[in-house]
Amino acid sequence: MSITFTRAGLQTSIQDSGRPGQMHYGIPLGGAADVLSMKLANLLLGNPLNNPVLEITLIGPRIEFDCDISIVITGAQFKVFLNKNPVDNFKTIQVEHGDILDFSKLNSGARSYIGFSAKISVPRILKSAATHLISNFGGRNNGAIKDGDTLYFENSRIAKNRQLEQRYQPIYTTHPQLRVVDGPERNTFTQETIENFFNTTYDISAQSNRMGIRLTPSITPTSGVQTETSEQMISSGLLQGSIQIPPNGEPIISFIEGQTIGGYPRIANVIRADLHRLGQLKARDRVNFQIVSLAQANRILREKQHFLEQVQERIATETKEALTL
Incomplete structure (x- = not known):
């Protein structure tokens, strides 16, 4: 077969x-x-x-x-x-x-x-x-x-x-809003940079791949964005959805095949319930970011898991030939 x-x-x-x-x-x-x-x-x-x-x-x-x-x-x-x-x-x-x-x-x-x-x-x-x-x-x-x-x-x-x-059925648009929680190095960025990050609409770069989703434009360089002359932070673990700010100020979202460690400051992290939406982004799509609390992120994830459990339960117990949820 x-x-x-x-x-x-x-x-x-x-x-x-x-x-x-x-x-x-x-x-x-x-x-x-x-x-x-x-x-x-x-x-x-x-x-x-x-x-x-x-x-x-x-x-x-x-x-x-x-x-x-x-x-x-x-x-x-x-x-x-x-x-x-x-x-x-x-x-x-x-x-x-x-x-x-x-x-x-x-x-x-x-x-x-x-x-x-x-x-x-x-x-x-x-x-x-x-x-x-x-x-x-x-x-x-x-x-x-x-x-x-x-x-x-x-x-x-x-x-x-x-x-x-x-x-x-999931709906995929060319301009989604991705929900994020604070990144580990959020406090190294100035308030102005953080506000700029959340008020900016980003374009998906054609240089994106399964390792990382690159965004433009650059956020305003501040003390929270490393430069070639500044002291480099110690590399640490990266998770899928980590949003790093490299020296040029153009954010990179760590994707499904992303490196396991990185040395750029992480301003935010896409919540687990929204990670699947990263897989539907393509060059010239646009994104915005919305901050949520850890409690909100956990609630959203539980709701998505409950949806899948409902689908699975209906399939396991169905008596009709066609499944309608």
Whole structure:
């Protein structure tokens, strides 16, 4: 049972929840850039949440199926066709041997995900199938999918027809507001710099990648922004969502494959519940930041976790063929 990529797309890769707990070895989390979309695809298929999926970035693939299988597409909104007939996100798609799935125009977001009612047959490295694209390990042959590549499946089955109601589907805009908490070095910045940071609308730079999301313009350099002549701070651990201010004043958000330590002051950190939104940003999108308290951040995270638990419970107990939340 397999699929073949007659066109691979710009950066199509195998991803799961990554490799937690490996930062002391210098290995970042990695995995799906939009983990919420990955989990929703697996939930709708009745899979374990961490079942490997395909992550599709900006330009999608053309896939020929050599099997009967169920799939779900989530995340960014592409125009997608199965045998030249349009198909929708967040809905079970029943695919038969010989069918062709073709991704066309990207309408919103940056990354789409394809979940399968099967297990992708690739080696596990540190208990994960995720492709670490910056370091070239994991996934299929340690990199992104290439034209002509074939993926094989294990334990395939046909999943029930399910659909996530539109009002529950994530919406990805070109100008989101990301919620943040104070960074560890917030007090090293002047009040003027902090106010400037939160009052500025930032553009996503084309130099962004899975390691870091670079923003422009620069915030006003102050004592809180290191210069070449100032004393360098001691490097310390970086988490996904850490917002560093380098000497040029242009913020960098540590992303899913970001370095595990850094030496620039961290003015803020994107809250955990909003991290998946980083995976849907692309060049020339714009962002603003909104400060929230730790208590608010924890409440927002609990609400998002409760939503996923509700979806999972409905799937586990459903009696109807179609799932509507």
